[in-house]
Amino acid sequence: MLGGGSFTLFHVRGIRISVDWSWFLIFFFLILTMSQRFGETLGESSTAAAPFALAVASAVGFFGSIVLHELGHAFAALRKGIGISSIQLWIFGGVARMDRESDSPATEFEVAVAGPLVTLAIVILASAIGTAAAGVGEFGHALRVGLEFHTAAGVSGIVSMLAWLAAINAFVLVFNLLPAFPMDGGRIARSFIWWRTGNRNLATRYAANLGRVFAYLFIGAGLLLLASGDIFSGVWLALIGMVINGGARGAAMQTALTDRIGDVLVADVMDREPVTIPGEISVEKALDEYFLRYRWPWFPVVDAAHGFLGLLERDRADEVPEVSRASSSVSDLVDHDRALFIRDDTPLDSLLNNQNLRRLGALMAVDADGRLSGVITVEQVGRALRDAAAASN
Ligand SMILES: [Zn+2]
Incomplete structure (x- = not known):
């Protein structure tokens, strides 16, 4: 919607x-x-x-x-x-x-x-x-x-x-x-249950059930308002009830999924040997030896000790004027946005709603020392979910 x-x-x-x-x-x-x-x-x-x-x-x-x-x-x-x-x-x-x-x-x-x-x-x-x-x-x-x-x-x-x-x-x-998850009050309620039980999925399920109760109350109250002639408020309240119901249902369904992949980490499913560009090479070399050869839209860039420097997108490299490509270094062009990389010991379930994973199709994984340890793709996350679903049947 x-x-x-x-x-x-x-x-x-x-x-x-x-x-x-x-x-x-x-x-x-x-x-x-x-x-x-x-x-x-x-x-x-x-x-x-x-x-x-x-x-x-x-x-x-x-x-x-x-x-x-x-x-x-x-x-x-x-x-x-x-x-x-x-x-x-x-x-x-x-x-x-x-x-x-x-x-x-x-x-x-x-x-x-x-x-x-x-x-x-x-x-x-x-x-x-x-x-x-x-x-x-x-x-x-x-x-x-x-x-x-x-x-x-x-x-x-x-x-x-x-x-x-x-x-x-x-x-x-x-x-x-109002504790109608996913509205703010419902999120506050979830945080309390999560804090008391230490179990996020359990908290989400409780909060989502409460949210659905409120959703039906809103829909009922909306219909009553509608019947009494207050068309605008009635329709608005009933629709908001439906939106809350949908959000709560979705969150509850997702917990069923995350229960199954609860202890799988990014490191368990990522590609451990991704192709990387060394930060010290020139843009010209990066275009010739990586972008033109592999035809991928981006590559992770690392320093000599395999420390993660950032992501180089093809468009950024293409923007460099041809005359200065040989003299400009790749490390000056990288995008070091925090949202592009994650720790490799991150639980896989926390990636389910990750917008950058969807947009880029992958995220860089780094170890505790900031070294690039792998790349995790949308396909790998999807496969892990399917495997978990199959294993629990
Ligand atoms: Zn709010």
């Missing part, structure tokens, strides 16, 4: 922030309903300039809050060495795509709780600014107006917008903290 077209909005510290086509639906719907509401609050037509400007500002403020929430997760993950490929907004909020799963309950907890903490900070900030601008009484009034859909309440537009932002983020906070 996340596939299809996505549009890049901007980058934050190398993280691509993009929107899915479904996001435009919710964005325009929000502007439409909010200009109506601001029109009523200000006693103006909803097509007048002020209600429309406030509606656009509210929608931008709301999605800005969601991006900040996801960046909270993203920065917590990056601090723990988990790469973030992108943050995508879609009809149900935001998703920060991580290159791999957490490797400890503490990491899982910190990454899961970071988003809600950012949202809490936004609620406090919006309330503080609103209260400072209008006083406690009027801000409280604006909040009640916002929540009860009163009309012509006589509060200023900006205060009314701040009240709405505080209220909607408070809703996002509470909703996200």
